[in-house]
Amino acid sequence: MTTDSRVVVVTGASSGIGRATALQAADRGEHLVLVARGESALQETFGECRDRGAASVAVHVGDVGDDAVVEKVVADILEQHGRIDAVVHCAGVVAYGRTEDVPAEVFDGVLRTNLIGSVNVARHVVPVMRRQERGALVLIGSVIGHIGVPSMSPYVLSKWGVRALARQLQLENRDVPGLSVSYVAPGGVDTPIYEQAANYDGFVGRPPPPVAKPDRVAEVALRRIDHPRARTQVGLANDVIRLGFSATPWAFDVLVGPLFRIAAMDRTTPVPPDAGNVLASRPGGNRLLGAQGNALLGVGRNIAAAVTGSRTGQRS
Numbered sequence: 368m369t370t371d372s373r374v375v376v377v378t379g380a381s382s383g384i385g386r387a388t389a390l391q392a393a394d395r396g397e398h399l400v401l402v403a404r405g406e407s408a409l410q411e412t413f414g415e416c417r418d419r420g421a422a423s424v425a426v427h428v429g430d431v432g433d434d435a436v437v438e439k440v441v442a443d444i445l446e447q448h449g450r451i452d453a454v455v456h457c458a459g460v461v462a463y464g465r466t467e468d469v470p471a472e473v474f475d476g477v478l479r480t481n482l483i484g485s486v487n488v489a490r491h492v493v494p495v496m497r498r499q500e501r502g503a504l505v506l507i508g509s510v511i512g513h514i515g516v517p518s519m520s521p522y523v524l525s526k527w528g529v530r531a532l533a534r535q536l537q538l539e540n541r542d543v544p545g546l547s548v549s550y551v552a553p554g555g556v557d558t559p560i561y562e563q564a565a566n567y568d569g570f571v572g573r574p575p576p577p578v579a580k581p582d583r584v585a586e587v588a589l590r591r592i593d594h595p596r597a598r599t600q601v602g603l604a605n606d607v608i609r610l611g612f613s614a615t616p617w618a619f620d621v622l623v624g625p626l627f628r629i630a631a632m633d634r635t636t637p638v639p640p641d642a643g644n645v646l647a648s649r650p651g652g653n654r655l656l657g658a659q660g661n662a663l664l665g666v667g668r669n670i671a672a673a674v675t676g677s678r679t680g681q682r683s
């Protein structure tokens with residue numbers, strides 16, 4: 368163990384952006400604390416981090432939506448390391464479906480992980496960092512935390528909430544200059560979250576182009592530990608989308624539905640109603656990258672399907 372390595376906590380570390388963040392932090396020789404619900408995928412990340420040079424790696428299997436779990440994880444970290452230098456909070460889930468079609472427990476489950484989970488992390492980490500008079504909390508939001516999207520109500524609400532939480536925390540901690548809260552909002556990222564999502568929309572979701580690799584978001588998130596910034600958008604498309612939502616809502620509202628169906632759904636792959644990984648982990652689906660292939664080809668397939676009418680969803 369090196370003495371100058373930092374204690375970096377990564378939630379959602381078994382898949383996608385969290386896994387990429389953990390691996391990059393391991394490359395830097397940090398002490399890593401990995402958190403997620405499913406143990407097997409988390410253990411895979413553990414092995415990868417250890418092999419890539421982490422100063423130490425600890426695994427905590429737990430649900431960030433459970434306040435007592437987060438409290439215990441933080442207590443355990445303090446017992447082991449005596450401090451927390453940084454937290455990159457990536458744990459997240461998605462549900463597709465109209466507001467009235469997503470079952471209540473699934474709707475609440477998305478809010479519980481994405482929003483309440485972020486609150487739980489802040490509730491227990493911020494006091495530690497305030498006592499230390501230093502530390503970095505990085506919250507992963509989404510471009511969807513700035514706009515409206517049909518058939519993603521719980522996710523939209525949760526991510527608007529994460530953005531609001533980040534702003535609140537920034538206001539509340541202005542008196543501790545060494546403590547930073549950074550909000551990072553990716554656009555489409557090639558991770559398994561779309562295939563893992565709960566789905567009551569009839570077709571599987573997919574990341575819309577331009578699609579970033581999780582490594583790109585991880586780089587930005589880790590940079591925010593040393594170079595905090597209140598708000599970061601990952602990808603220029605985010606700015607265009609946000610501008611459209613705010614400046615021309617009449618055009619946005621007309622276009623977002625059809626564009627979402629063509630660019631952010633796989634209209635060739637129908638799926639039955641399913642709670643996905645919202646209520647419980649499906650560790651077999653947790654990987655670094657998604658498995659849906661090139662986004663532009665996906666758009667092309669959707670257009671072809673629409674033209675030929677081979678798959679017509681009820682709500683096209």
Ligand SMILES: NC(=O)c1ccc[n+]([C@@H]2O[C@H](COP(=O)([O-])OP(=O)(O)OC[C@H]3O[C@@H](n4cnc5c(N)ncnc54)[C@H](OP(=O)(O)O)[C@@H]3O)[C@@H](O)[C@H]2O)c1
Binds near residue numbers: 381458653
């Ligand atoms: N992929 C994108 O296009 C995209 C775009 C914008 C923002 N984001 C955001 O980026 C973050 C990471 O997403 P991702 O795409 O990397 O997703 P992902 O590949 O599905 O990974 C999600 C991770 O969170 C963990 N997790 C889920 N619920 C949890 C809970 N209640 N407690 C603890 N861990 C939990 C998962 O493991 P277990 O299920 O085993 O717990 C997994 O490790 C999320 O906040 C997401 O909203 C993603």
